[in-house]
Every structure is written in C-alpha cells, then in structure tokens.
Amino acid sequence: MTPAPATAEPLLTRDYDANPAQVHERLRKVYGPVAPVDLLGVPVWFVMGYEEVLRVLQNSGGAWSKRVDRWKAHAEGRIPADWPLLPVFQVNNSTFQDGAAHNELRRAWTSALAPYQDHGHPQGQRLEKAVVRHADDLIGVLAEGGATGWADLAAQYARPLPLMVADRMLGFTAARGEDVVMDLWRMIDAGPEAAAAFERLYAAMTELGAAKRAAPGDDLPSYLIAAKPDITLDELARELLMLPGLLDFAASLVCNVVVEVAANPDVRESLSAGAIDETVNRVALLNPPMANLTFRYALTEVKLGNYTIAPGDPVMLSVAAAHQDPRFAGAIDWHAIRTTRAHLAWGAGPHNCLGQLLATRITAIAVHRLFKRMSKVKLALPADQLPWRPSPFMRALRSLPIQYELAPEPLRSAPAEGETPGPEEAPVDEPVVERPARSPLWAFLRGLRRPR
Template sequence: MDHLPSSDALPGIRGLTSVSSKPLLTRDFDVHPTATYEGLRAAHGPVAPVDLLGVPCWLVLGYAEVLEVLRNDARVWSKRLADWRAYTQGTVPADWPPLPAFRAGGVAFTEGREHSELRAAWSAALRPFQDRSQDPARRLEAELRRHADELIALLGERGTTGRADLADEYARPLMLMAINRLAGFGEADEDVLLDIRRLLDGGPQAAEASGRLMDLCGRTCAARRSAPGEDFPSYLIAAWPDCTDEQAAAMTHLLGKLGDLTVTLVCATVVEVLSEEAAGALAGGMVRETVNRAAMVHPPYANLTFRFALADTVLGGTVIAAGDPVMLSVAAAHADPSFAGAHDPASVFSSRAHLAWGAGAHQCPGGALATTLATIAVERLQERMAWLEPALPPDRLPWRSSVFVRGLRSLPVRYGLREPSPAPPSRPSAEPSEVVEPASQGTLRRLVRVLRRTGR
C-alpha cells in the first residue's frame, strides 16, 4: 500500500467527491449480485465507487485488496465513526438506514487498546462454548441436537414425506433456541426469540425489538453478578469484572448477530448439500467440510461494514482520500479470479483461505462456534432424512435484500424421513400415564407456527 502526502497538499485528490458513482442496491443486485460485482470489476478494477443508499463509498472487490485492508493494524484503516469525514462534516443523512448499527459502537466499531480489551472479554466469554473439550460446549451441542430432532419430529407429524421451508421450520427456530441458551435468558419465550428475529431483520420493528432485548440483556447481566450461570453473560462478567451492566448487555446483544450468521450458514450449507459439487465431501461424511465450502461460496456477511482511511493512500491502483469510507466485499473477493481460479470446484476439500469470517484484528471471534452449530444442524438433517431435494431451482430461491448479509428468506424443499429407530420396550405401569410433551418442543411448535405466519 502506498501512502501519499496530505490531500491538502495535493488538490487533485478529492476522494469520492471527484468521481461519479452508481447505486449499488438495484433490482439486478438483489437478484444476481455476482453479476453486479463482475460489472464493477470490469469497469473499475479491484476498487469501485458506488452509491450505498445515498452515501458514496468505495467498494473493494479484489481478494488481495480486501485482505490487505483486513490485516491492517489501524495505521491506515479505522472502524471508528469519528474517522469518517462525511459523518463528522454532517453530510450523512440522519435517516441513512445503516447508521443506527454504526452508531451503536461496541467491539465491532472500536480500535486500539479499547478494541483489544473488548475483544479479549468477548473471546473469553465465548471460549467455554467454542472449546469442544469443555463441559458447557458439550452441553450446548447436546441441547442443539435434541432441539434439531424435535424440529424434525414436528415435520414427521405430517407423514414420512412432505414439503417444508427449512429456513423458518428448522434453521431459524433452532438457532434462536441456541442464542436464547447462550444469552442465559432462561426458559425460552417465543416473544423473546421473535424479538431476536425482528432485530436481525432490520425492518420497522427492529428498533423496538432492540430496546426490549437490551433491557432483557441488562437485567440478565445484573442478575448474573450475584448468581452466575453457565451462559455468556456470566463468563463475560468473570472475564471483565469492571464492566457495567450496560456494557455487558451491549456485548450480550451481539449474540443475535452470531445467530443470524449461523442461520444463513445452515441454509447455505443445505443448498450446497443439494448440489453435485458437495457430493464428494458428503459421501465421506465430511459435513464440516461442506459447511466450510458453503461459507466460501455464500459468505454470510457478503459485504462488511465500513472502514475509513486515516491518511491518503492507494489501494488497488485507486487513490483513497483520508476520511473516505471503504466497504469490503467478501463475496466479490471470493469470486476474484486470482482466488477462485486457484481452487478446484470438484475437490472434496475447500480452501481455508476464504474471508467469510474476516481476518486480522476484527476477525469474527464466533466463527468457530457458528461453524460447529451449523455442522450439527446439517448432520441431524443428513441423519434423519432419507432423501432431500429442492422445491425450487437455484435461480428462483428468494434471497434477502440486504447489502451486508446474503441469506435466504426461505428454503423450500421436498423430503422423505427415515423411519425412526424403535424405542426400547418399557414396563407397563399400574396407572395410565399422561404423555407430557417436552417444554422445548412446545416452545418450538409455537415458534415455528409464528415464524411461518410472519415469514419474511
């Protein structure tokens, strides 16, 4: 990366104000973003000017360039909102849709010592669940398998064959239950779980849902100070005793994003499972490898939130002025011929050099946990399904309209269930006993019903 003198000394460097940009979010982008990225790459090279909902930014398309920015140690690139020139000058519209997420701050929008301390606390709180040798991780995985089997059993109530939306009837309720468990909210309540969904959708109900969840996170974190449990808030407070309840609540709040990434990854993996390319890995029982392949082909975070140039610099042959925002396109980087052309799509093994979880100081600390949860979800489907096929061709699958997250709104499939293994014989009781439905299955049944009724 080349550094240049200050733009004040070089009047020709005017940043984004010196170039024209076209809207990124168009109908074509919603339907086929890859074509949009390739059109921008052909016209501009690895860095292209775009208009994001009325705000100009640089979209970084090249694999090498995306990795270069991600690996930066904040000498040139910053995630602090205060380093965005247009924002500090007041030219970013107050109602710009992504602005509330940027203003929320937290570990994702800090740098330096503050970021290191927040990330260390976040990582320490997740470690008991990511380290599969620890009891909390084993118990979480066991619960997830049980919930997965309960959801598949609900499908089986219709018969051994049928149609289903594996997004709203499997992946979303399953991961909402996992996030509820991690956050330590106690007995799962579908209203709480739906608030997590509303927050992740980012629609008109997101602000109110976020407020309710922040309040719940705050009350949960306050309670854990005197009565720690086996959950993220308890481990966070243990790792960061000086944090306020508000700080702990904000960190716990981030679990919702991790859940959204995992839902997206589960659905993308099922799409891979249904493709011929993944057949080799599945034949070898390598579900985790298929999850990794899905993260590479359909990265959950297609485009990352802004970085801001701290000094005039050159990236991929393009002059970036101090204060200009850049948005790193992981999806475009994975399609860059310099990266995609180096990997055999027929290979059972997929590249570990993908950027689905980022890289450098801001690499997603929950990537390993998301991969494990997604692997379990797909393994249970593979175990319980005799056959599974798409109900729509790949080019007709409904994707979410979002610049940051590329995930399916629904995943319609046709399926055939394997016959369940016979239960061991039990001794007859003297008194007839009433069959008691597990509490989690009752919650899941209601949650699936609401998710289907309020589908995206």
C-alpha cells in the same frame, strides 16, 4: 478521489439482490478492484479485490479504523438521521472499536466463548448435545404433519435452531429470545423498523446484563462479567448484541449448505463427519453469509485499487466479491477434496470472528441431523430461483422451500459403522427445557406446517 452521489451508481438494486456476482463482475470491469457506489443514498468505496480486502482487514500499517467517529461525513452531520443502516453503526461495541479497548474486550470474549468452543469442556459437550436435541425437536414438528411433505427450511429449521442456542447461551426464555433474534434480523436487514428494533434489543440486553450481574449463572453473560469485572452494563449490553448476529450467520450458513447438498447428489453421498466440515468450509467460500462487512474508515490518504481514499472516507469490504476475484479464485483447485481455508468468510486481522468454531459446529450438527432424519430433501425451486433477503451485509435466503421424506430410522438411532456424527446422541445431562404447546415459538412453527 471521493465518490459523489451524482457519479456513484446505486449498489442495492434488483440485479444485486438476484445475482450479486454479476454486479461484482460488471463493477470490476468498469472500476477495477475498488468501485465508488451509492449505498442507500450514502457514497462509499466498495472493495472487491481479494488482496485489497485482506490488506484492509489486516490493517498492519494502522491506516484504517472501525470507529464511527472517524467517518468524516457522519462527524459533519451529512448522514441523514433516518438512514436505514445508521442503527447498525451506532451499536458501538467491540466490532466498532480499535486499540486497547478493543483488545481488552476481545480477550473477554475469548475467555467467555472458550467453554462452548472446546469439545472437551463440559459446557461445550452440553451445548453440542442440546443442539442435537433442538434439531430433532424441530424436525419432530415437521414429522407431526406426516412422513412426507413440504417445508420452508429457513423458517422452520435453520432460523429457529440458532435461536434456541441463543436462548441457552444468553439465558433468555424462549419467547424473549425469539423477540431478540427477530429484532436483530430487522436491524441487519436495514428495513423501516431498524431503529426501533435496535432500541428494543439494547433494552433487552441491558435488562439481561443486570440480572446476571446480580445472580451469575452458567451462561455467556456471566462468563463475560467474570472475564471483565469492570465492564459496565452499557458495554455488556452492546457486546451481547454480537451473539445473535453470529448465530444469524450460522442460520444463513445452514441454509446455504442445505442448498449445496440438496442440489449436488455427490455431496450428499459423501456426508461423513469429515465431509460435513469440508462442505461447510466450501459453502463459506462459495457463498459466504456475511457477504459485505461493516465500514472501515481511512485515517490518512490510502491508495487502494485505482483510487486514492481520502481520510474519513468509508470503505465497505465485500467478502463475496473478493472470493470471486480472478486473482484468488483462479488459483483454487475446485476439484480438490479439501478446499482452501484462505477465504475471508470469517474475516482476518484484529476483527476476525472469534466464534468461528461455535458457528461451524452448530452448522455441521444441523446439517448432519437434517440429512440423517430425512431420506429425501429436494429443492422445491431451482437453486438459481430461490428468494434472497434484501440486505447490504448478509447473503441469506428469505425462504428455503423443500419437499422432504423422513427416514424410517428411530429418533435416537446408533451411528452407522465407521460414522462419527460428532456429539454423542445421548440424553443431555441437564434439565430438559420445558417447551409447552402454547409457546409462541412452537405455535408459530406449527402454524407454518403445510397441509399434506
């Protein structure tokens, strides 16, 4: 059975933007763990059951492909050229590949990310210290307006911080990196500028790849080239587009963790180093930033839920809905100190996220520094009234308005007894990146400060 536009109900509605959990529950009652939906005019299968999502992700029988050329409607020219999500699927990097080519690129990524994800590696240590410094710089901009005030933590902290990490890892200048990440948001959000944003992103990454091939450095593009010397500039540019996406995930996770901590005094009280990691894991379970994954396509007829999926049909796996599946959620002890790691926020199977440690560490440091530097973080809106970005894939806050009060302790304070905050809060053993007051990024951030 294939969903037809006449019978498949639209997924991306105001109800979905406001409360996707309620939409998941209603769809589950009507259709079971798999539902036919309309995604901006294109019929897809929406998979909400935990077991069904995990089975497709693991793909042990080889029944599913991520290659866009396996999408029957696309191959037959039935997807409109101006469909807002089309640029996402045309990236054609390892996210959308299978088999040997996919495995080879993942091995290169594993090698390139290893220095950043190893606490004992000098690159990993430098990165952690740089994240601390960037976090303190952003909080410092808020502090310029006084010890108390109002802020949008999404725009003034959570989003710029991963941007700075992307600048460092990719080797972009701050202004160029800002353009890259903003264009990635435009592409992910599937707005009217998505196609033009993809073209600019591809050009920027191609230019960067050519520069690093000519003059390798101590950065991610150079590591990828070293791990796969035969990688073409086209392949390299498309692969590099994955890093800002990972860091956009981290920005959303930072916001979601801040909401959890600010809305729950018990969580705030327990923020030791270990508790931060546990809180990040709990939030990834409760409110995964990557709510829905890009399509998989059936290679043969596949029974899934109450339906038979035809060859070439697309399925969109909903991680958020899978976590709410009573068969999964009902088995979790929500009062346990340590929550399950069996959630799907980082994927599973051959396409699981290789940058999990990096994104988790950035998030943990960002949360630690924020609540160490601020003695008060109060949500300016009730948690259930916070505004969310409309997106078919991400569940990310459009803004996170807070009322804050800075702690009186100095910037480089010593950890409290028994506290292990993570990266050593010492000067970074590398040249400090110049951050002039006229920088577009810093001018933008200072422009966001609200008058006292």
